[in-house]
Amino acid sequence: MTEWTQKHLLDLDDVSRDEIELVIETARSFKEVSAREVKKVPALRGKTVALLFFEPSTRTRVSFELAAKRLSADTLSIAASASSVTKGESVLDTALNIEAMNVDAMVVRHQASGVPQILAQGTKTVIINAGDGCRAHPTQALLDVFTMVDKLGPLDGKKVVIVGDILHSRVARSNISALLTMGAHVVVCGPSTLMPCGVEGLGVEVTTRIDRALDGADVVMALRMQKERQNELFLPSITEYIREFCITSERLKKARPTALVMHPGPTNRGVEIAADVADGAQSVILEQVTNGIAVRMAVLYLLLGRKTE
Amino acid sequence: MLLIKNARIINASGELPGLKDILIEDGKITRISQGLACDGAVVMDAAGKAVMPGFIDLHVHLREPGREDKETIASGSRAAVKGGFTSIFAMPNTTPAMDTAQVVQFVFDQAKKVGLVNVYPVGAITKNRDGAQLTEMMDLRRAGCLAVTDDGKSVMNAGLMRRAMEYAGMAGLLVMQHCQDPSLTGAGVMNESLVCTRLGLKGDPVVAETVIVARDIELAHYLGTPIHFMHISAARSVELIRRAKKEGIPVTAEAAPHHFSLSDEAVKGFDTATKVAPPLRGMADVVAVKEGLKDGTIDCIATDHAPHTQEDKELDFDAAPPGLIGLETAFGLVMKELVDAGILTLPQAIDKLSFAPARIAGLADKGVIAEGKDADMVIMDVEKEWLVRRDDFCSKSRNSPFIGWTLKGCVDTTICGGKVVYP
Numbered sequence: 001m002t003e004w005t006q007k008h009l010l011d012l013d014d015v016s017r018d019e020i021e022l023v024i025e026t027a028r029s030f031k032e033v034s035a036r037e038v039k040k041v042p043a044l045r046g047k048t049v050a051l052l053f054f055e056p057s058t059r060t061r062v063s064f065e066l067a068a069k070r071l072s073a074d075t076l077s078i079a080a081s082a083s084s085v086t087k088g089e090s091v092l093d094t095a096l097n098i099e100a101m102n103v104d105a106m107v108v109r110h111q112a113s114g115v116p117q118i119l120a121q122g123t124k125t126v127i128i129n130a131g132d133g134c135r136a137h138p139t140q141a142l143l144d145v146f147t148m149v150d151k152l153g154p155l156d157g158k159k160v161v162i163v164g165d166i167l168h169s170r171v172a173r174s175n176i177s178a179l180l181t182m183g184a185h186v187v188v189c190g191p192s193t194l195m196p197c198g199v200e201g202l203g204v205e206v207t208t209r210i211d212r213a214l215d216g217a218d219v220v221m222a223l224r225m226q227k228e229r230q231n232e233l234f235l236p237s238i239t240e241y242i243r244e245f246c247i248t249s250e251r252l253k254k255a256r257p258t259a260l261v262m263h264p265g266p267t268n269r270g271v272e273i274a275a276d277v278a279d280g281a282q283s284v285i286l287e288q289v290t291n292g293i294a295v296r297m298a299v300l301y302l303l304l305g306r307k308t309e
Numbered sequence: 310m311l312l313i314k315n316a317r318i319i320n321a322s323g324e325l326p327g328l329k330d331i332l333i334e335d336g337k338i339t340r341i342s343q344g345l346a347c348d349g350a351v352v353m354d355a356a357g358k359a360v361m362p363g364f365i366d367l368h369v370h371l372r373e374p375g376r377e378d379k380e381t382i383a384s385g386s387r388a389a390v391k392g393g394f395t396s397i398f399a400m401p402n403t404t405p406a407m408d409t410a411q412v413v414q415f416v417f418d419q420a421k422k423v424g425l426v427n428v429y430p431v432g433a434i435t436k437n438r439d440g441a442q443l444t445e446m447m448d449l450r451r452a453g454c455l456a457v458t459d460d461g462k463s464v465m466n467a468g469l470m471r472r473a474m475e476y477a478g479m480a481g482l483l484v485m486q487h488c489q490d491p492s493l494t495g496a497g498v499m500n501e502s503l504v505c506t507r508l509g510l511k512g513d514p515v516v517a518e519t520v521i522v523a524r525d526i527e528l529a530h531y532l533g534t535p536i537h538f539m540h541i542s543a544a545r546s547v548e549l550i551r552r553a554k555k556e557g558i559p560v561t562a563e564a565a566p567h568h569f570s571l572s573d574e575a576v577k578g579f580d581t582a583t584k585v586a587p588p589l590r591g592m593a594d595v596v597a598v599k600e601g602l603k604d605g606t607i608d609c610i611a612t613d614h615a616p617h618t619q620e621d622k623e624l625d626f627d628a629a630p631p632g633l634i635g636l637e638t639a640f641g642l643v644m645k646e647l648v649d650a651g652i653l654t655l656p657q658a659i660d661k662l663s664f665a666p667a668r669i670a671g672l673a674d675k676g677v678i679a680e681g682k683d684a685d686m687v688i689m690d691v692e693k694e695w696l697v698r699r700d701d702f703c704s705k706s707r708n709s710p711f712i713g714w715t716l717k718g719c720v721d722t723t724i725c726g727g728k729v730v731y732p
Contacts, residue, residue, distance in 0.1 A: 191476065191479060193472045233442070233469050235443065236443040240445040240446075243448070
């Protein structure tokens with residue numbers, strides 16, 4: 001019987017297959033909670049979860065907040081722009097001050113990679129990474145894997161394709177980690193200028209050809225293409241990106257008929273994914289959001305709830 | 310159908326023994342043998358003259374669209390076939406620049422209307438060749454480009470050059486670099502040497518070229534993507550390229566006839582036809598370019614044919630635009646300066662003019678006279694000497710420093726796609 005033994009959730013590199021499956025199993029039971037009339041269980045009653053979002057976010061922050069509240073925890077939310085970070089207070093100092101108010105966990109998002117590690121080393125509180133720089137977004141990958149397993153069953157040997165700006169994507173990195181752990185065959189596809197150095201070394205197949213990538217795919221995950229990239233020397237134009245990489249219904253035909261279409265959101269319709277594909281029968285984009293609450297409830301529960309009271 | 314009889318076929322790989330007949334059907338060489346006959350074919354007697362694969366020039370300025378007063382795709386094509394060229398690569402520094410599929414398509418369409426040579430528009434690396442933002446290279450590739458360059462300028466932002474090489478690699482386009490750091494060239498109008506000191510002209514030092522050659526060799530080494538250096542003029546550049554090739558770095562290089570035929574001494578009369586970028590260099594550089602051609606460091610010869618009107622060139626040396634025409638004098642200079650001088654054999658010269666450019670550009674069916682290949686060829690009177698006369702040029706422009714020279718090797722007939730396109 002697997003136990004969750006890690007104090008923090010910083011990334012998925014040291015999380016085993018059994019542990020991921022434990023999260024999935026736990027999330028499954030919490031998914032049911034969100035469908036009830038009274039969306040609450042007392043599992044984390046009396047616990048306090050602080051949300052430290054140094055980088056703006058709506059969906060992830062709200063998702064964590066709802067997850068904590070549905071477990072009956074108290075939440076407090078700090079947005080960097082409205083805090084004394086603007087007065088020059090360091091990230092660690094902010095965290096130590098919050099810790100001094102006896103919170104049980106800090107959910108942290110920051111634009112710099114490595115901040116959750118710094119906080120895990122510098123404080124005594126449980127740290128949950130909600131996304132740091134380009135490095136990791138573990139709960140996103142967990143909810144993505146949950147969604148895939150929920151729809152397709154075990155992922156062994158399944159072809160999962162991630163399309164877009166891999167270089168800047170923490171979602172891609174965490175998904176690669178989790179999916180390889182779960183036995184999937186991962187393909188990354190995007191412009192050569194947006195492929196991270198040595199990415200093959202992570203154990204994935206790399207291609208710049210969308211048709212080759214999508215051929216026989218079980219899952220197609222589109223990443224958001226930031227319009228700023230064309231100004232940063234990486235791309236000639238968004239127009240060319242769309243022409244070469246946008247997931248259209250025509251391109252999707254190359255994948256299996258049962259293939260899932262996924263996106264971590266927010267989507268740029270017409271850029272990385274066509275509107276009719278985002279809204280189409282194969283799209284599970286909104287289910288990802290629903291599953292996100294359940295998965296985050298599972299993570300909070302596993303990290304905070306099962307310590308003996 | 311065309312049947313060429315009694316041809317002395319010379320390829321880059323060598324001369325075929327005896328005289329052969331060449332049968333051409335539907336633009337392809339279908340048979341090479343002795344004693345061929347074919348009903349309905351137009352018969353042409355080469356009478357023992359050399360027949361070589363049509364020359365391929367990777368570097369030509371056709372000036373259209375934008376400066377049709379200097380040259381057009383039509384007049385440039387006529388100059389090309391007179392010089393024995395059957396494929397020419399058109400540089401993108403037109404107005405508008407060849408930085409979109411639409412302009413590329415225009416050049417293809419014009420060339421098709423002219424119907425003389427294969428014209429390959431080379432796309433720009435950056436929009437408007439401004440060195441700031443990449444062009445839509447996938448679209449350029451789809452429109453038919455085989456290569457990209459910002460010729461006339463180097464891409465100076467190393468970070469952007471890195472992205473350009475990565476992106477062009479994805480698009481399957483050859484990156485061609487004009488190597489010149491403008492901050493080192495400064496106001497230089499000729500080679501920086503004792504000659505420019507005596508002439509009182511500002512110097513453009515060889516290091517303006519070598520720093521870009523060195524930088525891009527490093528990028529090619531790091532990325533593993535190929536780079537082609539255009540108009541190499543300096544001994545030091547040749548040495549850098551030689552070492553890079555020894556290391557297995559994917560670099561290729563071209564040199565222009567004026568860089569192995571003239572030194573900076575030629576500027577002494579202030580003839581603006583000797584003003585060119587990169588400039589005519591010192592004797593040691595000229596010798597090194599010849600040596601580079603001989604040992605294969607420099608893969609091919611490209612003319613950098615750069616027509617300018619009389620009005621443009623009639624200015625003082627500082628004000629005149631750089632560039633000289635070269636399509637019609639290229640082979641003659643190759644014969645005189647390289648083959649007769651014992652630096653290259655005739656097959657080696659054909660390698661530089663035809664086979665190697667085809668290989669570099671990825672033109673698999675060109676650059677060689679063989680069954681199944683495209684019927685692009687030149688019947689050449691190799692021994693004939695001729696005087697370069699101002700009024701004989703087919704180009705619209707006359708900016709050549711070789712007027713009055715006696716050259717060797719005269720084109721008798723040029724055939725492109727199985728059609729006689731010259732005379």
